[in-house]
Every structure is written in C-alpha cells, then in structure tokens.
Amino acid sequence: MLARAAAAVRQLCTAASASARTGGGNAGRGDTLGKRLLKLVYTKRSAVVVLRKWTEEGRTVQKYQLNRIVRELRKHGRFKHALEVCEWMRTQPEMRLLPGDHAVHLDLVAKVRGLASAEKFFEDMPEQAKAPSTCTALLHTYSQHGMRDKAEAMIAEMARAGYLTCALPFNHMMSLYMACGELDRVPEMIKDLRRYTLPDLVTYNIWLTYCSKKDSVKSAEKVFDLMRGDKVVPDWMTFSLMASIYINAGLHVKGRDALVEMEKRASRTERAAYSSLLTLYASLQDRGNLDRLWNKMRVTFRKFSDTEYKSMLTSLLRFGDITEALSIYDEWDAASGTRDSRIPNTILSHYIKNGMMEKAEIFLDHIVEKGVKPSYSTWELFVWGYLGNKKMDEVLECLNKALGSLKKWEPNDQLAMAIFSQVEKTGDIETAEKLLVMFRGAGHVTTEMYNSVLRTYAQAQLMPLIIDERMDQDKVAMDEETRRLLRLTSKYPIGEASTLMS
Numbered sequence: 161m162l163a164r165a166a167a168a169v170r171q172l173c174t175a176a177s178a179s180a181r182t183g184g185g186n187a188g189r190g191d192t193l194g195k196r197l198l199k200l201v202y203t204k205r206s207a208v209v210v211l212r213k214w215t216e217e218g219r220t221v222q223k224y225q226l227n228r229i230v231r232e233l234r235k236h237g238r239f240k241h242a243l244e245v246c247e248w249m250r251t252q253p254e255m256r257l258l259p260g261d262h263a264v265h266l267d268l269v270a271k272v273r274g275l276a277s278a279e280k281f282f283e284d285m286p287e288q289a290k291a292p293s294t295c296t297a298l299l300h301t302y303s304q305h306g307m308r309d310k311a312e313a314m315i316a317e318m319a320r321a322g323y324l325t326c327a328l329p330f331n332h333m334m335s336l337y338m339a340c341g342e343l344d345r346v347p348e349m350i351k352d353l354r355r356y357t358l359p360d361l362v363t364y365n366i367w368l369t370y371c372s373k374k375d376s377v378k379s380a381e382k383v384f385d386l387m388r389g390d391k392v393v394p395d396w397m398t399f400s401l402m403a404s405i406y407i408n409a410g411l412h413v414k415g416r417d418a419l420v421e422m423e424k425r426a427s428r429t430e431r432a433a434y435s436s437l438l439t440l441y442a443s444l445q446d447r448g449n450l451d452r453l454w455n456k457m458r459v460t461f462r463k464f465s466d467t468e469y470k471s472m473l474t475s476l477l478r479f480g481d482i483t484e485a486l487s488i489y490d491e492w493d494a495a496s497g498t499r500d501s502r503i504p505n506t507i508l509s510h511y512i513k514n515g516m517m518e519k520a521e522i523f524l525d526h527i528v529e530k531g532v533k534p535s536y537s538t539w540e541l542f543v544w545g546y547l548g549n550k551k552m553d554e555v556l557e558c559l560n561k562a563l564g565s566l567k568k569w570e571p572n573d574q575l576a577m578a579i580f581s582q583v584e585k586t587g588d589i590e591t592a593e594k595l596l597v598m599f600r601g602a603g604h605v606t607t608e609m610y611n612s613v614l615r616t617y618a619q620a621q622l623m624p625l626i627i628d629e630r631m632d633q634d635k636v637a638m639d640e641e642t643r644r645l646l647r648l649t650s651k652y653p654i655g656e657a658s659t660l661m662s
Contacts, residue, residue, distance in 0.1 A: 193210075193211075193214050193219070193221065193225065193229075194225070194228075194229050196210045196214065197210055197211075197229055197233075197241065197245065198229070198232070198233070198238075200241055203240045203241070205241075206244060207241045207244035207245050207248070208244050208247070208248050211245070211248050221252075223249065223255045223256075226245055226249055227261070229245060230242045230245050230246060230264060233245070234264075234268070239268055239271045239272050240272050242268050243265070243268040243269065243271075243272050246261070246264065246265040246268060247265075249261070250265070257289070259288075259289050259290075259291035259292075259293045259294050260293045262285055262289040262293075262294050263293040263294045263296065263297040264297075265281070266278055266281050266282060266285075266294060266297045266298060266301070267297050267300065267301070269281045270301040270304075275301060275302075275305050275307070278298065278301050279298070282294065282298050291323070292318070292323040292325065292326075295314065295317070295318050295321075295323055295329075296318075296323075296328055296329050296332070298314060299311055299314045299315060299318070299329055299332050299333075300332050302314060302336075303332040303333065303335055303336040303339075306336065306339060306340060308336060308337075308340060308342075311332070311333060311336055312333075315329055315330075315333055319356075324356040324357065325356070325357060326357055326360075327353060327357055327358065327359055327360040327362065327363045328360075328362075330349055330350075330352065330353040330356075330363065331360075331362045331363055331366060333349050334346050334349050334350070334363070334366045334367075334370075335366060337349065338366065338369065338370065338373075343370055343373055343374065346366070346367065346370040347370075350363070350367060358390060359387075359390060359392065360392065361392050361393070361394070361395060361398070364383060364384075364386075364387045364392055364394075364398065365395075365397050365398055365401060367383050368380055368383055368384070368398065368401040368402065368405070369401060371383060371401075371405060372401055372404055372405050372408070375405075375408065375409070376405075377405055377406065377409045377411065380401075380402060380405045384398075384402060394421075395425060395430075396422050396425035396426055396430055396432075396433035396436075397433075399418045399419070399421045399422035399425065400418075400422055400433070400436045400437075400440065402418040403415045403416075403418035403419050403422060403440050404440065404443075406418060407440065407443050407444055412444055415440075415444060416444065416446075419437065419440055419441065419444075419449075422436075422437060422440075423437055423453070428460065428461075431461070431465075432467075434453070434457055434468060434471075435467050435468050435470075435471040436471075437453055438450060438453060438454070438468070438471040438472055438475045439471050439474065439475060441453060441475070442474070442475035442476075442478045442479070443478075445478075445479075447479055450475055450476075454472055463495065464492075464495070466492070466496060466498055466500050466502070466503060469488065469489075469491075469492040469496070469503055470502060470503055470506060472488055473485050473488055473489060473492075473503065473506040473507070474506050476488065477506060477507075477509075477510045482507075482510060485506070485507060485510070486507065489503065489504065489506075489507055493530060499530075499531050499532045499533070500532075501527075501532055501533060501534055501535040501537070501538050502535070502537070504523070504527045504532055504538075505535070505537055505538055505541065507523055508520050508523060508524065508538065508541050508542075509541055511523060512541050512542065512544065512545035515548070517545050517546070517549060520541075520542070520545060524538070524542075534561070534565070535565060536562050536563075536565045536566050539558045539559070539561045539562035539565065540558075540562050540572075540575065542554070542558040543555055543558045543559050543562060543575065543579070544575070544578075546558060547578060547579060547582060550582065552582065552583065552586075552588070552591055555579060555582075556591065556594060556595070556598070559579065559595075559598060560598060563598060563601070563602045566602075568603070569602040569603065569604060571602075571604040573606070573608075576595075576599060576604075576606075576609065577608060577609075577612065579595060580592065580595060580609060580612035580613070580616075581612065583595065583612070583616055584612055584615045584616045584619060585619070586616075586619075587616055587619035587620035587621075588616065588620075589613075589616050589617055589620050589622060589624075589655045592612070592613045592616040592617075593613065595609075595613075596609060596610070596613055600634060605634045605636055606636060607631075607636050607637060607638065607639055607642060609636075610627065610630075610631055610636060610642060611639075611641050611642055611645060614627070614642065614645035614646065614649060615645060617645075617649045617652070617655060618645060618648050618649050618652075620655065621652045622649070622652050622653060622654065622655035623649045623650060623651075623652040623653060623654050623655060624649060624654075624655060625654060627642075627646060628646075
C-alpha cells in the first residue's frame with residue numbers, strides 16, 4: 161500500500177513541477193507548492209496548513225496551478241486534500257471562481273462528506289454558479305447514490321432551465337437506470353437526448369452495454385452503424401463490447417474481427433484494454449492469441465498490474481492450465497507488494513470448483529504464510545466448497561470468518577439459503593439456530609430464514625420457543641408458511657437448542 165502511495169506521489173510531483181515551471185512565482189528550485197501538497201499522502205495532514213505557510217513565506221499562488229493540482233489529486237483518489245484546496249480557494253477574494261470550479265468542489269464534497277452535504281453545498285451556492293456544470297455534478301452524485309427520483313427531478317429542472325446542451329446529463333441518467341436494472345428506460349433516455357443534442361462516445365458505449373444485457377446482436381450492429389453515421393469515433397471499449405456481444409452469440413468470426421480492431425487501440429495510455437483482451441481471447445478459447453498478447457505485454461510494460469495478473473490467471477484457468485497459472489502466480493508473488501487476496505482467490509476458486517479441497521487448504525496456508533490476508537471472498541469460496549462436501553462445522557467456521565472480515569455485510573441470500581437448506585435436510589436444530597444468530601449479528605434476518613429454521617425443527621420433530629417474539633425483535637413479518645410451520649411444530653416436544661437460543 162505504501163509503495164503504491166509513494167509511486168503516486170512521484171507521478172503527482174512530476175505534474176506539479178511542470179506546472180510550477182510555467183508559473184511557480186518565486187519558489188525555489190526543487191521546492192514547489194505542488195510538491196508540498198502532494199507529499200502529504202496521509203489524510204490526517206492538512207492541505208490548508210501547507211497553503212497558509214506557503215503564502216506566509218511571501219510566495220505566490222495562482223488559480224490555474226491549484227486547479228491542476230486538484231485535478232491530479234482527484235485522479236489518484238486523494239479527495240480529502242483536493243477538497244481542502246478547493247475550500248481554501250473559496251476564501252481567497254482575488255480568485256474568481258467559475259461554475260466549473262464549483263462543480264469540482266461539489267463532486268469532492270459528495271465523495272468526502274456524502275450526499276446530504278453535497279445538496280447543502282448546492283443550495284448555499286451563489287445563484288450565478290448554479291449553471292449546467294454544477295447541476296450536472298449534483299445529478300452525477302444522485303446517479304452514484306442510486307437516487308432515481310431526485311435525479312429525474314434534477315434533469316427535469318435542467319431541461320426547464322435550458323441546461324441540456326450536451327450528452328453528459330443523459331449519460332448519467334442512463335448509467336443510473338442500468339444500475340437499477342431498469343433497462344427499458346435507456347432507449348427512452350436516448351430519444352430524449354436526441355431532442356436536445358447529439359450522442360457522444362460514452363452514450364454509444366452505454367447503449368452498446370444495454371444491447372449486451374439484452375443479448376441483441378441486431379440492436380448492437382444498428383447502434384454501431386448509427387455511431388458511424390454520427391461520425392463518433394469508436395474506442396477500445398466500443399470494440400470490447402461488440403466482441404463480447406458477438407462471442408456470447410456464438411459469432412466467433414465477427415468477435416475475432418472486433419478483437420483485432422480493439423487491439424489496434426490498446427496502448428500504454430489505454431492500458432486497461434489489455435486486461436479486457438486477455439479475457440475475451442480466453443472466451444474465444446484462443447490460447448494462441450492469449451499467449452501472444454501476454455508476451456506482447458511483457459515487451460510493452462516494465463511491470464504488470466494486479467488487474468493484469470488477475471485477468472491472465474482467470475484466462476489460463478479457463479483452459480484448465482493450473483501449472484502455468486501457478487507459475488504466473490509465483491511471478492506475481494515475487495513482483496507485487498500489494499498482497500491483494502483477489503489474486504490468489506483465482507487459484508483457490510479453481511481448486512474449490514473442481515472439488516480439490518485439500519489442495520485449496522494447502523494453498524490457503526501457503527498464501528497466509530506469505531502475508532496475504534484472506535478476504536470475505538476467500539472465506540465465501542470455502543463456504544461453498546465445504547457446503548458441497550456437507551462439512552457443516554467447517555461451513556460455519558468459514559462463514560463466521562467471512563462475516564467477521566467485514567464492517568458491513570452486503571446480504572447474499574443465495575448463500576444464506578443454500579446453507580439453511582442443507583441444515584434442513586439433517587434436522588440439526590442447533591446448527592440452524594447458530595446460523596440465525598450469525599446472520600442476526602451481520603444485520604440480515606429474513607422471513608425465509610425463520611421458515612427454514614422452522615422446517616429444521618419440523619424435520620427433527622421438535623418445537624421452537626417464542627418464535628413470534630424473536631421475529632418481532634428482528635422486525636421480520638410472518639407469512640402463511642411461517643404460520644403453517646408453527647402449527648405443525650406446536651405438537652412436538654420443546655427442542656433444547658431452542659431453549660438455549662431463546
């Protein structure tokens with residue numbers, strides 16, 4: 161983590177030095193405002209202190225330099241310091257802030273302090289600053305937070321104000337609808353967009369993503385033709401989407417042609433294309449081009465990223481080549497300092513899905529010895545593996561570790577009910593009650609979970625205690641199945657596990 165931060169600082173400082181050379185005032189060589197700000201790294205340190213000290217030394221601060229530094233800080237995820245620079249700029253009377261400056265500021269407020277603070281910032285903004293850019297920034301925030309009603313109200317207000325002069329607000333809305341699963345709203349939004357302006361590259365790529373989710377080759381080809389008609393130049397992402405659509409439809413010749421065009425657009429500056437290419441060549445079962453591309457990447461880049469290693473490992477394992485995958489993993493282990501568990505998880509997933517639990521256990525011990533901390537996903541893989549082998553003690557142990565590795569669990573009802581279903585068959589009421597306690601601790605208990613516990617009691621021919629009170633405490637409603645199971649189990653003797661848990 162620290163190595164990555166240091167590399168980011170070096171890159172940021174290079175940009176800052178360039179800006180200082182073009183207007184750094186009387187800063188001494190090697191000591192620029194940009195370098196001082198970018199060397200903070202740790203969020204607890206204050207950018208305002210650095211800015212204040214710089215001015216107290218009698219040195220000049222120019223707005224365009226600060227804008228450039230803010231841009232670089234945002235690029236590398238240093239949102240808190242970028243926000244502090246923006247807030248300091250607002251206190252300087254000689255700095256004339258434009259709507260675009262307020263838009264950047266609003267976006268940073270949303271990232272650092274949340275949606276409510278961003279809304280308050282927008283409300284308190286000078287009226288002349290409530291321009292297309294700031295409205296779009298708030299719309300983007302609503303989109304990111306899944307606030308559909310507020311986003312729709314905002315874009316309607318922008319329409320009334322005559323602010324819909326580019327594709328960006330519509331792109332935000334389409335991304336929101338895609339994330340919410342409301343796919344049919346995407347074509348409607350494109351029709352609205354064309355009433356006001358022309359689609360851009362992002363619009364078309366979102367549109368093609370919609371086509372891929374609809375598994376519609378004809379629609380995708382129609383969109384691609386419209387794109388050329390509008391003289392919008394496709395990028396690597398466009399051809400990646402087209403290739404994926406063709407490959408999923410079994411049109412491998414067209415898919416390969418799209419990959420050729422995609423690879424032409426992959427470069428040092430468009431590096432993300434390579435990871436996608438690896439995955440797509442594997443989807444085509446084209447081992448020759450997979451190996452060729454990996455060797456090409458070795459020549460092109462001094463070092464691979466974790467994402468690239470993960471893509472190659474996943475691709476190799478699609479061919480079942482665990483030997484080569486382990487070789488690539490050892491290379492990652494020696495070269496990367498991140499110890500990101502997602503990389504070894506690819507190997508663990510292969511072992512577990514193929515029923516090789518002993519090898520998975522040995523490999524887990526190996527990576528832990530090497531300093532990799534198992535993540536939620538790691539333990540979830542083992543939960544599924546042990547569940548397949550009906551080893552319920554190990555299932556509970558790994559589930560407990562999985563839930564304990566998170567601050568907040570994003571409920572996975574498929575996993576939860578798969579475990580409960582297995583317990584039902586055995587009539588093990590103690591395990592069923594333990595599961596209920598574990599999921600309650602994770603903040604997620606449902607009616608179906610309670611019904612499964614009741615089915616386990618029915619299987620064991622035992623009666624649970626105070627189910628109605630427990631469900632009420634968990635704010636879970638009974639349904640007809642719950643009532644039926646309560647009537648069924650009421651004639652049985654009381655189960656000891658129920659007494660303990662109650």
